[in-house]
Structure formats: structure tokens, C-alpha cells
Amino acid sequence: SQQGEEDPQALSIQEGENATMNCSYKTSINNLQWYRQNSGRGLVHLILIRSNEREKHSGRLRVTLDTSKKSSSLLITASRAADTASYFCATDQAGTALIFGKGTTLSVSS
Amino acid sequence: DTAVSQTPKYLVTQMGNDKSIKCEQNLGHDTMYWYKQDSKKFLKIMFSYNNKELIINETVPNRFSPKSPDKAHLNLHINSLELGDSAVYFCASSQEGYTQYFGPGTRLTVL
Numbered sequence: 001s002q003q004g005e006e007d008p009q010a011l012s013i014q015e016g017e018n019a020t021m022n023c024s025y026k027t028s029i030n031n032l033q034w035y036r037q038n039s040g041r042g043l044v045h046l047i048l049i050r051s052n053e054r055e056k057h058s059g060r061l062r063v064t065l066d067t068s069k070k071s072s073s074l075l076i077t078a079s080r081a082a083d084t085a086s087y088f089c090a091t092d093q094a095g096t097a098l099i100f101g102k103g104t105t106l107s108v109s110s
Numbered sequence: 111d112t113a114v115s116q117t118p119k120y121l122v123t124q125m126g127n128d129k130s131i132k133c134e135q136n137l138g139h140d141t142m143y144w145y146k147q148d149s150k151k152f153l154k155i156m157f158s159y160n161n162k163e164l165i166i167n168e169t170v171p172n173r174f175s176p177k178s179p180d181k182a183h184l185n186l187h188i189n190s191l192e193l194g195d196s197a198v199y200f201c202a203s204s205q206e207g208y209t210q211y212f213g214p215g216t217r218l219t220v221l
Contacts, residue, residue, distance in 0.1 A: 033209065037151075042200060043212040086151060097143055097155040098210055 006089060006104040013108055019076040021104040023089030024069075030092045032065055034074050037086045037103070046074075046087075079108045113137050116201050116213040123191055124221055131186045131216045133201030141165075142184035143202040143210065144176060153200070159184050188218075196220045 007022045025032070031050045035043040049056045049065045049072065056063045062075040076083055086105045090098035114135045123129055135142060144156040157176040158165055164176065173189045188195060201213040 035212075042214040043153075043202075045209045045211065048209055088153065090153075097158050099155070100145075100153040103151050 006087070006101045008104060009102065010105045011107070013079055013106075015080055015108055015110045017079055017108075019079050019083070019106055019108070021074045021087050021089075021106070023072045023074070023101055025072075025089075025091050025099075025101075026070065027091075029067075032063075032072050033090045033092065033098065034061075034063060034072075035088045035090060035100075037088065039085070043088070076106075079106075081108050081110045084108045114201055114203055114211050114213040116199075116216050118216060119214065120217050120219075122219045122221065125191055125193060127191050128187070128189045129191060129218070130188070131199055131201075131218075133184050133186070133213055135182055135201075135203040135211070137203055137211060139203040139205050139211075140181065141204050142178070143204075144184065144186050145200040145202065145212075147198040147200060147215070149197070156186075156199075157184075191218075191220045193220050 005024050013019055029051055031048055033048045034046040036046055037043050047056055047058045047061055047063050049063050051067055060077045065072045084107050086103045088100050088103045090100045092098055117132045141158055141160045143158040145153050146156055147153045156170045157167055159178045175187045177185045196219050198215045198217050200215045202210040204210040
């Protein structure tokens with residue numbers, strides 16, 4: 001069953017702007033992960049945040065997790081055209097398979 | 111050097127045929143997975159294997175069968191292919207509770 005739900009479904013911004021994507025989920029989790037998928041390619045892991053963490057940074061990425069609201073956000077700062085891709089959140093409930101959301105399609109124009 | 115590899119990258123076949131997709135990981139991970147991504151980009155877990163033992167099977171038709179000859183390989187066999195099986199299939203691997211690494215995907219088209 002689907003666990004995560006990203007919002008918005010699609011996002012178009014200009015280079016240099018920040019992009020924020022949100023993810024909501026339904027049940028308790030061990031961790032939450034964000035992945036990127038370029039068109040026609042595989043998934044690339046971006047960042048993992050554990051259920052006892054509230055915020056995590058990696059380069060231009062900032063992820064927050066609010067377990068009380070069962071939600072997470074991914075912020076990409078100073079976006080570039082190369083950031084154009086689909087972004088998925090995925091939750092890990094039992095340390096095994098990931099349950100993915102439907103993804104946010106980000107388009108960054110120069 | 112590829113961490114998780116899949117073959118073939120593209121597979122076009124007729125309805126009713128039987129086909130296999132191979133997956134190999136050289137990361138020494140204990141767990142491997144198969145996911146299906148439909149035309150709307152929705153990714154869904156199909157199987158996972160931990161030390162040669164099936165631990166998840168998400169209501170996948172029994173026409174699909176995973177085969178793991180060893181810890182580094184998890185192949186996907188599909189019998190009697192149907193139109194609805196057309197999708198992109200991704201293999202992944204991980205150490206339990208940690209990041210999953212995905213293969214490049216196999217685009218299956220059933221005619």
C-alpha cells in the first residue's frame with residue numbers, strides 16, 4: 001500500500017530559486033529517505049533521516065522530519081537546471097522494503 | 111565498478127512469453143529487492159530477499175518469481191507475460207535499515 005504522498009506533484013522554478021517539496025506518510029517509520037530520478041534513469045539516493053532526527057543537511061539539500069505530523073520536507077537551495085528531475089520520499093517501516101510516494105516533478109529553467 | 115547492475119536494459123516481448131531479468135550487486139549487501147514502476151512513475155515493492163530467504167511478497171501474481179542463486183544475485187522470472195506487466199523494473203540492494211542502492215532499471219514492453 002502507498003505510504004508517502006508528495007506535494008506538490010509538479011513544481012517549476014527559475015535557476016537560483018529554492019525548491020521545497022513536502023511528503024506526508026501514514027504510519028510509524030524507522031527512517032525516511034529522499035531519492036532523485038532523472039528522466040529515464042534509475043533512482044539516486046539523496047539523504048536519509050532517522051525517526052529520532054529532526055533536520056539533516058547535505059550540500060544544497062536540507063531535509064526536515066516531523067514525526068508528530070508524519071511529514072517531511074526537502075529543500076533544494078540555489079537550484080540549477082541539473083536539479084530537474086522527479087523527487088521521491090520513501091519510508092522504511094520495518095528495516096526492509098521502502099514504500100514510495102508518487103513523487104514531485106521539479107523543472108528548473110535557466 | 112557498477113554497484114547494482116541489471117540486464118537487459120530494454121526488453122520487448124509478446125504476450126504469453128516467459129522472460130527473465132537479471133540483477134547483480136557488488137556491495138556485499140545482505141538484502142536485495144525488486145520494484146515495479148508504472149507509467150505514472152509509481153514505485154511499488156515486489157520482493158525482497160535476505161540471505162536467500164524471501165521476506166516480502168506484496169500481492170504480486172505468482173507469474174512473477176524471484177530467484178537468488180547467491181547473495182549477490184536476485185533474478186526476476188516472469189511467466190505468461192501480460193500487457194499490464196509493461197513497466198520499468200528496478201533492482202536494489204541494502205544492508206538492513208540503511209540506504210538502498212538502485213540499479214538502472216529494465217524497461218519491459220509487452221506487445
